[in-house]
Amino acid sequence: MIKAVFFDLDDTLYDQLLPFQLAVEHAKLNHVMTDRVMIEDIYKSIRRHSDRLWEHHVKGRMTLDQLRIERTTAAFADLGITVSEVEAKRLQQQYELEQSRLELRTGVDQLLEHLLSLGILIGVITNGPVEHQMNKIRALKLLTWVKDPFLYISDGIGKAKPDPSVFQYVQQQTMLEPDQMVYIGDAWHNDIAPSFQAGWTPIWLNARQQQPNPEDSHVKYLECQTIIELLPLLKRLKEAGAGCLL
Known part of the structure; x- marks a missing residue:
């Protein structure tokens, strides 16, 4: 029992997708979206890279900030989109703000x-x-x-x-x-x-x-x-x- x-x-x-979607909008990254690229596709890719990189963070090979930047730039790159480190940081900051309203x-x-x-x-x-x-x-x-x-x-x-x-x-x-x-x-x-x-x-x-x-x-x-x-x-x-x- x-x-x-x-x-x-x-x-x-x-639902982690909703605050992420709001963060993308408020971080003004909508310009990178096309009909082929959906928010959920980017979100799934970020989760996949986050899981992949987490072990490196746990073992002290990268800081949490580095992980967050790399997972974002890598996820957008998977879909043929270039996002700068500055944009990745802005997205993370907005995402954390949205997470305060979960x-x-x-x-x-x-x-x-x-x-x-x-x-x-x-x-x-x-x-x-x-x-x-x-x-x-x-x-x-x-x-x-x-x-x-x-x-x-x-x-x-x-x-x-x-x-x-x-x-x-x-x-x-x-x-x-x-x-x-x-x-x-x-x-x-x-x-x-x-x-x-x-x-x-x-x-x-x-x-x-x-x-x-x-x-x-x-x-x-x-x-x-x-x-x-x-x-x-x-x-x-x-x-x-x-x-x-x-």
Whole structure:
């Protein structure tokens, strides 16, 4: 039986595309857009480069500012668009401003209320600088449902996804068994594959209809595209026991 549900933060509990789109507009980068180039394409490319570069940042090979510039210039370059470092910095500054006005995905508050009513522990595991991620958590009012001991931010614990030891560390802190833990996230590489490797039950919130890594064919997971679809899956896991649907 599951006893804890942990969530990824970015693009899981809120739609990261909306603040990004507003940031592109307010940073006056609309001029680089064409009918062929969609905001979502650039956003997906930035997320891909961000995941790729994060390990370099964790190992001290690049600063966070360098990561943010490189992921942006590389993402636009993937689509045949040249963006200067100055423009990349301006976009990042505007993006951080938009992130101070975040809103939860539709249905998240009802889902968290229901999980609490079932006696399930709720937590968050996210990569990033502590204060930066905490600003988002406060903007989303997540502290209404998630208590501080169960907020795990990579820079605060000295471990970062996709290292499975992140999930092992959190499981040990909760004093629960791995098969009592569920992790919900949007990123295959950072969320689904490593949480499975740590013995958790992963649920892929695949709102952007991405494909799993072919090399991870052994990974078992549940999948949905909306928050609304999550509750029935969690209820079935709660009633029948963790892992039984995999």
